């Protein structure tokens with residue numbers, strides 16, 4: 001949905017006609033605006049929606065313009081979020097401070113709001129409760145007060161699948177009906193949750209099934225952290241006591257309680273650096289010692305190379321970085337990762353060299369999908385080594401056998417070719433393991449994720465861009 005500056009439908013609340021922000025009427029007015037405009041096929045006014053309620057911002061977190069690069073060019077569009085019809089606010093995804101503000105707006109005095117928000121925050125993110133009645137240190141009379149005004153959301157599970165190799169995939173649905181996926185990959189020494197950042201992806205990497213979907217929208221912080229919370233629900237892994245008492249960085253303490261979910265990779269659907277704010281806000285909740293308390297060393301964010309956001313990623317999130325390199329020449333990378341036409345290999349590697357926090361102890365992972373006769377020659381391997389040396393990168397290389405999907409324009413390199421490629425990189429002193437594909441039988445492997453939404457055409461993106469420019473005046 002696009003929000004125009006003026007609303008064409010005079011049945012909708014306009015400037016000056018909107019009830020006080022922060023009131024229930026305000027919420028209803030904005031829901032009315034959104035649904036009526038949808039029905040009338042017109043655009044609700046950004047002004048009237050904004051005016052309708054600052055209260056709504058609690059539900060929607062921020063709704064900044066989102067860059068939609070299409071093939072390679074950024075196209076800003078508004079992120080679409082459908083508010084809850086019952087007017088209650090979903091607390092999942094909100095930081096402690098925001099919860100306190102909402103409690104104050106709902107009538108608690110400042111001291112109470114602060115105290116209650118601290119308690120509720122702990123129950124939500126550290127203990128994983130999904131019912132206010134379970135919050136035993138909150139007075140019995142207070143719990144219905146909370147339940148009337150707030151909800152504790154989780155993405156809806158539409159389908160759960162189990163691979164023969166133990167990999168699990170969940171098809172999830174947002175409150176406004178968009179499907180996305182998350183995958184859990186158990187190993188002997190760790191369990192990795194592969195989390196989505198967007199419904200679909202705006203980039204069109206030619207070897208990636210998700211890239212054939214249209215971008216429906218960015219996931220909110222609640223929908224991102226909600227995936228990790230759902231996985232903990234499913235694995236029965238909420239702690240009984242506090243985990244933040246132990247040193248957050250203490251690896252031994254971390255696995256000692258035998259948990260299955262030990263690592264997170266932002267490698268599901270979407271490009272996390274094109275949804276930077278929401279990914280950052282969600283990961284902060286995951287990393288907070290009184291939140292989900294997972295060390296930043298156990299979280300890896302994968303980007304296809306959104307160079308301008310990489311420094312902020314290191315500074316503001318501080319997680320491990322993985323970069324989808326996949327090719328070492330402009331010609332091939334332009335073809336398989338079209339974002340390369342905007343941010344080329346040299347710029348990308350310079351940004352890697354400057355990535356805050358990268359060191360020999362915390363190496364940058366270069367992902368390299370093995371495509372038969374496209375990027376898998378001995379020369380490619382040698383060029384990869386040369387580039388890593390040239391930029392003095394603390395690097396490891398992950399060789400990913402291409403995972404096929406119906407209609408894919410590539411084939412996977414042969415096992416012998418992959419082995420030879422790996423040997424060349426290894427011999428240069430750079431770790432280059434071959435990743436074993438997981439969950440292929442349930443289409444859960446890298447690049448196989450795709451839900452029912454369809455890809456927007458280039459002309460449709462251009463039309464949306466023109467509309468947006470016009471509406472911005």
Ligand code: SAH
Pocket residue numbers: 205207208209266267268269270271272302303304323324367369400401402403404446447448
């Ligand atoms: N958008 C981000 C993260 C999600 S993709 C990115 O591109 O980095 C996660 C990883 O899976 C990326 O390295 C991606 O290039 C890889 N991938 C995509 N499609 C694949 C396929 N069909 N086979 C193997 N790996 C694939």
Ligand code: SF4
Pocket residue numbers: 201202203204205208209210211212268269270271304324447
């Ligand atoms: Fe998007 Fe990553 Fe797939 Fe490229 S590889 S289309 S960036 S999800």
